[in-house]
Amino acid sequence: MSAQLSDALLSATDIRRREGFLGQVRRFRRDPLGVLGLALVTVIVLAAVFADVISPYAPAAIDVKIRLAAPSLDHLLGTDQLGRDVFTRVLYGGRIALEVASLCISVSLGIGLALGMLAGYGPRWLDNGVILVCDAVRSFPTIMFALAVVTLVGPSLETIELIIIIATIPGYARIVRTQTLSLKTNEFILAERARGAGGIPVLAIHVMPKVIGPLLILGSMDVPVVVTIEAGLSFLGLGVRPPTPSWGSILNDGYAFIRNTPWLVIAGGVPLILTTLGFTFLGEALRDIIDPKLRKV
Amino acid sequence: MWIYTTRRLGLAIVIVSVAMAMLFFMIYLVPGDPASIALGPRATPEMKLALRAKMGLDQPVPIQFFNFYVNVLQGDLGVDVWSNRSVTVIVMESLPYTLMLTMVGLGWAILLGVPMGCYSAIRRNTWLDKISGVLSVSAIAVPSFIVALYCLLIFAVYLKVLPAIGAGEQGDYWDQFTHLILPSFAIGLGWVGYLARLVRASMLEVMGENYIRTARAYGLSERTIIYRYALKLAILPTVALLGVGVGNLLSGAVFAEIVFARPGIGKLVYDAVITRNYPVVMGAVLVTTVLFVLCTLLADILAAWLDPRVRATL
Numbered sequence: 001m002s003a004q005l006s007d008a009l010l011s012a013t014d015i016r017r018r019e020g021f022l023g024q025v026r027r028f029r030r031d032p033l034g035v036l037g038l039a040l041v042t043v044i045v046l047a048a049v050f051a052d053v054i055s056p057y058a059p060a061a062i063d064v065k066i067r068l069a070a071p072s073l074d075h076l077l078g079t080d081q082l083g084r085d086v087f088t089r090v091l092y093g094g095r096i097a098l099e100v101a102s103l104c105i106s107v108s109l110g111i112g113l114a115l116g117m118l119a120g121y122g123p124r125w126l127d128n129g130v131i132l133v134c135d136a137v138r139s140f141p142t143i144m145f146a147l148a149v150v151t152l153v154g155p156s157l158e159t160i161e162l163i164i165i166i167a168t169i170p171g172y173a174r175i176v177r178t179q180t181l182s183l184k185t186n187e188f189i190l191a192e193r194a195r196g197a198g199g200i201p202v203l204a205i206h207v208m209p210k211v212i213g214p215l216l217i218l219g220s221m222d223v224p225v226v227v228t229i230e231a232g233l234s235f236l237g238l239g240v241r242p243p244t245p246s247w248g249s250i251l252n253d254g255y256a257f258i259r260n261t262p263w264l265v266i267a268g269g270v271p272l273i274l275t276t277l278g279f280t281f282l283g284e285a286l287r288d289i290i291d292p293k294l295r296k297v
Numbered sequence: 298m299w300i301y302t303t304r305r306l307g308l309a310i311v312i313v314s315v316a317m318a319m320l321f322f323m324i325y326l327v328p329g330d331p332a333s334i335a336l337g338p339r340a341t342p343e344m345k346l347a348l349r350a351k352m353g354l355d356q357p358v359p360i361q362f363f364n365f366y367v368n369v370l371q372g373d374l375g376v377d378v379w380s381n382r383s384v385t386v387i388v389m390e391s392l393p394y395t396l397m398l399t400m401v402g403l404g405w406a407i408l409l410g411v412p413m414g415c416y417s418a419i420r421r422n423t424w425l426d427k428i429s430g431v432l433s434v435s436a437i438a439v440p441s442f443i444v445a446l447y448c449l450l451i452f453a454v455y456l457k458v459l460p461a462i463g464a465g466e467q468g469d470y471w472d473q474f475t476h477l478i479l480p481s482f483a484i485g486l487g488w489v490g491y492l493a494r495l496v497r498a499s500m501l502e503v504m505g506e507n508y509i510r511t512a513r514a515y516g517l518s519e520r521t522i523i524y525r526y527a528l529k530l531a532i533l534p535t536v537a538l539l540g541v542g543v544g545n546l547l548s549g550a551v552f553a554e555i556v557f558a559r560p561g562i563g564k565l566v567y568d569a570v571i572t573r574n575y576p577v578v579m580g581a582v583l584v585t586t587v588l589f590v591l592c593t594l595l596a597d598i599l600a601a602w603l604d605p606r607v608r609a610t611l
Contacts, residue, residue: 143552147551148323269443
């Protein structure tokens, strides 16, 4: 990207900033999908946070007398093959999903930010090296890479987190690198360097604030991806260990008993679908308002 | 064009080599060694030593590293820990099933996604366009294994219209086809949405071009303009993405194969993970990675051949 063009884009962002927070809120309210997304996300987060208040049952409490029961007023989503209350397990499963998502995305945003700025601002060989490693990591189909790591390390919550962090860093690093590269040739950065400012202060004071906004939006749009990887591995029985509830392990139970009852598959799948839809709608609405040039398709 | 192809090919080779190095060194980054991992906690030291010698793990690391590359280049991916068969043979036996599934999945995406995107672009901002927009985002967002599970639940368990398990009788093409419908739809649905959005965006761009206005001024029918002139150009950006698409479909295929108990790479790897059959996992990961890189390479070269502007980007 030429320096002039990126200047123009940056000043366009500045104009947008001047529109003010209230103006952005007003535009957000006119986007029905965005509002729906926000509502879904709010409900899901609240349900996960207040899981122990909402449900009278413990997520691992077994009651074999009522195995695979259909939904009733006592058990809103029925019970599983061990007689555990599925609604409770869905609520607690949301905790796991959101914990994994927030932890992994923040760690990987942090590492991606540092790597990307180093690659974009640092010497050419470092840039090439970082990009090559990023491309190599991205050349593994995610789930295949995950299965390889699980074979080596063994399944656990930490393994999932490690896999997700490694798999998501390259995307962030590449975006930050591109933006850093285009900022690097800007006059205000050149002026700072001529003044004798070192690399780290320039990156921390001038580059980081400009790249962090779009990065946060991308991060929030990755929540569905991360939740899907966690649920997917737990569904394969290679993720969260029982008896910890996860949407994926509920689906795994549901798959095993799919000919006995449809409720387990429905109960594990619907929250997962609502979560991915909610975060996608919300993320797209926020992106269109705050930083439309991130829009790729 | 030749310069572009050569450079792009070189890049692909470098990426695969780095990916191979990562796979190799992953073994050394984790505690324990592949022999203990494969044999489990109850193995005697003698058993471990024997397996280590069989897998070549008793040699110095640089020599193992060198041997790993040489072996892979010769098509030798090692030996299955349990059955002693060649991993290359095992992987190549499963590969056709997965390729078939992926291709049919991609077929769904093109068959439904392209007309959907094209239609939305022509009827821009009508309620049909808006519905199709919401549907595409939803199709992209919903995880493919959920689609697979719900397809299984609805069509195989309740309606009983389509088979739930396996890949069908050998030689019975109709049977094999009916076994393909659900799993391929499950993995292709996300790409239906993706292609629809992509084609819509690029179609809108093309419809604003001068030569389309000229075609209108000549009095060509709207149908001719759309299908003979606009769509032809609007389809170009999708070609470059098909390579990435195959990679995503491969990931989806792992789940579809497990849910529908189909033979294929995904099922193979899953069973190997459960039995800690490390060489099979690594071999399959390597083969799918090479396949993925190869698909992006082909897609990029095809895109560059169709659109000279792409060639300047590398």
